[in-house]
Amino acid sequence: MKLIRGFIKLYKRIFWSFERQARNAGVKLGRNNEIMTRFWSTEPYLITIGDNCQITNGVKIFTHGGGHVLRDKYPTFDCFGKVSLGDYVYLGNNSMVMPGVSIGSHVIVAAGSVVTKDVLSDTVVYGNPARPIKDVNESLKDKV
Numbered sequence: 001m002k003l004i005r006g007f008i009k010l011y012k013r014i015f016w017s018f019e020r021q022a023r024n025a026g027v028k029l030g031r032n033n034e035i036m037t038r039f040w041s042t043e044p045y046l047i048t049i050g051d052n053c054q055i056t057n058g059v060k061i062f063t064h065g066g067g068h069v070l071r072d073k074y075p076t077f078d079c080f081g082k083v084s085l086g087d088y089v090y091l092g093n094n095s096m097v098m099p100g101v102s103i104g105s106h107v108i109v110a111a112g113s114v115v116t117k118d119v120l121s122d123t124v125v126y127g128n129p130a131r132p133i134k135d136v137n138e139s140l141k142d143k144v
Contacts, residue, residue: 012024013038017035018035018036018037018038019033019035021038022035022040022044022049025040025044026040026044026045026047027040027044027045027047027048027049028045028047028048028049029049030049030050030051030052030053030087031051031052032051032052033049033051033052033053033054033055034053034054034055035053035055036055036056036057036059037055037056037057037058037059037060039059039060039061040061041060041061041062041063041064042063042064043063043064043080044063046063046080046081046082046083047061047063047082047083047084048082048083048084048085049084049085049089050084050085050086050087050088050089050105051087051088052087052088053085053087053088053089053090053091054089054090054091055091056090056091056092056093056095056111057093057094058093058094058095059091059092059093059094059095059096059097060095060096060097061083061096061097062083062096062097062098062099063080063081063082063083063099064078064079064080064081064099065079065080065098065099066079079099080099080100081099081100081101082100083097083099083100083101083102084102084103085097085103085107086103086104086105086106086107086121087105087106088105088106088107089103089105089106089107089108089109090107090108090109091109092108092109092110092111092112092113093111093112094111094112095109095110095111095112095113095114095115095130096113096114096115097109097115098114098115098116101115101116101117101118101119102118102119103115103118103119104118104119104120104121104122104123105121105122106121106122106136107119107120107121107122107123107124107125107136108123108124108125108136109125109126109130110124110125110126110127110130112126112128113125113126113127113128113130114127114128114129114130115129115130116129116130117129117130119132120132122135122136122137123135123136124136
């Protein structure tokens with residue numbers, strides 16, 4: 001039985017699209033997303049992704065972390081939270097979104113950034129921790 005479960009898991013990993021894997025794990029997905037990661041933390045049902053988002057290779061979205069370290073002193077302590085992405089969000093390669101973070105619509109998260117706080121719509125963020133550097137509309141003016 002264990003061998004059969006292993007084959008099924010391997011089959012899903014090889015033949016299912018990233019989007020299908022995310023939906024199967026419990027991630028709430030909008031339409032027309034481009035997903036290139038398989039990492040959905042241990043509570044994927046706490047992740048909501050809007051429409052037309054691009055989640056690139058190596059992105060990690062966390063829904064919990066570190067709570068067990070403090071439970072000997074604080075038995076009821078836990079560190080988890082929902083993560084939500086609005087519409088038209090771009091998460092650059094190897095960026096990380098921490099528990100409890102909401103990212104608005106039309107947001108660009110630069111590669112390698114660690115998003116620890118909510119991000120307002122129409123913002124470009126980068127760094128560790130990620131911080132806003134400019135408005136998306138300003139960024140477009142620079143390029144057009």
